[in-house]
Amino acid sequence: MRAQHPTAIRLAAYADGELNRSEANQVKLHIRRCPRCRAELAEMQALSARLQEFALPEGLGKDLWERVEQRLPERRAVPQPLPGGFLRWLPPIGLVASNAMLQAVLIVALCLWALSNLGLFDWPSLPLNWLPAGVQLPSLPIEEAISHLLSWLVAAPLGPGFDSLARTWGMDLSGVFSWLLPSALVFLTFICLALLYLSWLLAYWRQEARSRQHATRTT
Amino acid sequence: MVAPSARQPLTEAQLVARSQQGDNDAFGELVRRYQRLVVGIAYRMSGDAMLAEDASQDAFLRAWQRLDRFECRGAGSFRGWLCRIATNITVDRLRKVRPTVPLEALPLPGGVRPDEAHLRSEETQAVRAAVLRLPAASRAALILREYEGLSYREIAEALSIPIGTVMSRLNYARRKLRQELAGQLAMEQEGR
Numbered sequence: 001m002r003a004q005h006p007t008a009i010r011l012a013a014y015a016d017g018e019l020n021r022s023e024a025n026q027v028k029l030h031i032r033r034c035p036r037c038r039a040e041l042a043e044m045q046a047l048s049a050r051l052q053e054f055a056l057p058e059g060l061g062k063d064l065w066e067r068v069e070q071r072l073p074e075r076r077a078v079p080q081p082l083p084g085g086f087l088r089w090l091p092p093i094g095l096v097a098s099n100a101m102l103q104a105v106l107i108v109a110l111c112l113w114a115l116s117n118l119g120l121f122d123w124p125s126l127p128l129n130w131l132p133a134g135v136q137l138p139s140l141p142i143e144e145a146i147s148h149l150l151s152w153l154v155a156a157p158l159g160p161g162f163d164s165l166a167r168t169w170g171m172d173l174s175g176v177f178s179w180l181l182p183s184a185l186v187f188l189t190f191i192c193l194a195l196l197y198l199s200w201l202l203a204y205w206r207q208e209a210r211s212r213q214h215a216t217r218t219t
Numbered sequence: 220m221v222a223p224s225a226r227q228p229l230t231e232a233q234l235v236a237r238s239q240q241g242d243n244d245a246f247g248e249l250v251r252r253y254q255r256l257v258v259g260i261a262y263r264m265s266g267d268a269m270l271a272e273d274a275s276q277d278a279f280l281r282a283w284q285r286l287d288r289f290e291c292r293g294a295g296s297f298r299g300w301l302c303r304i305a306t307n308i309t310v311d312r313l314r315k316v317r318p319t320v321p322l323e324a325l326p327l328p329g330g331v332r333p334d335e336a337h338l339r340s341e342e343t344q345a346v347r348a349a350v351l352r353l354p355a356a357s358r359a360a361l362i363l364r365e366y367e368g369l370s371y372r373e374i375a376e377a378l379s380i381p382i383g384t385v386m387s388r389l390n391y392a393r394r395k396l397r398q399e400l401a402g403q404l405a406m407e408q409e410g411r
Binding site: 044068072073 | 259371397403
């Protein structure tokens, strides 16, 4: 059986090294015994060699970067990937932990308030007894103001503590305000924490989406 | 910044990533690495040194502007992408600037005019003229293969055409060149 001549395209692919090993061997074997294809291949190789005469002029493209750099417009950097590890999760963890701690304090305070109403717990008389034993505030004219301020800072976040604070000012707020004001304060704190968390979450989603979009484009 | 004292040169992917972050120095390194490639494509597509210079600058500027959209698919992908940009820009410029210029009017390398052709051999002129007479599509495939050494797959990606089309365009270009340069090739064959 007479072997078929490879097509010009196949022969060119052989010359260009684009055939796989098996195909290349077939063409190679054919060329060995076919003067016509051998001549064809030689002509292709001669053409390739001759084409190299179309060379680049000396100095063409010299200092190209310097010229390109002068025309480079400012380009906004691609969004940086989010930092990995613990740092990445520090803001949400901090916010959730703050919220949880606040909740715990509130629950404890409410429990103590309930116990005190049942007569099972006595609130220490603020502002004098909350200081550690042996610690005395300096006896200054503003001592009372400082005591009030400190007691407010400590007691205000706690509903029942607010009542004590009121008592230090000689005010009887044992009605609605004794729990409403601190509750509102705590509630506002919750809202602030939740808003901060949501803001972080939105920023996180946006950044993630941009990073993912960029990663899709670059991988 | 590209580390000046880096022990190993940065890879193409590293340079591309830094350039995407807006690092001019990294992009400068990419330009220096590929300027011969881009200039070569532009020059051989147009046959005009001035046009090649301008097209090369435009090609790198466009690359810089579109770097965000570049998808790095491994080693050499940036080169293929750059080839595509350089080819497209040169073809666009040829269409706009010089839709029908007689071949004799084309400036020779280094700005030499045809009447100063003593600087170049007739054979070289013939090769240059034959390449420039090819249709742009076939010429682009031929240049990427013969002068820039791209594989069929790389040419296909650079020109956004199937590999089969690359092969047929190359075949067409080579057939035309062999017809045009038949005399030279025959003399060369006899000389062997």
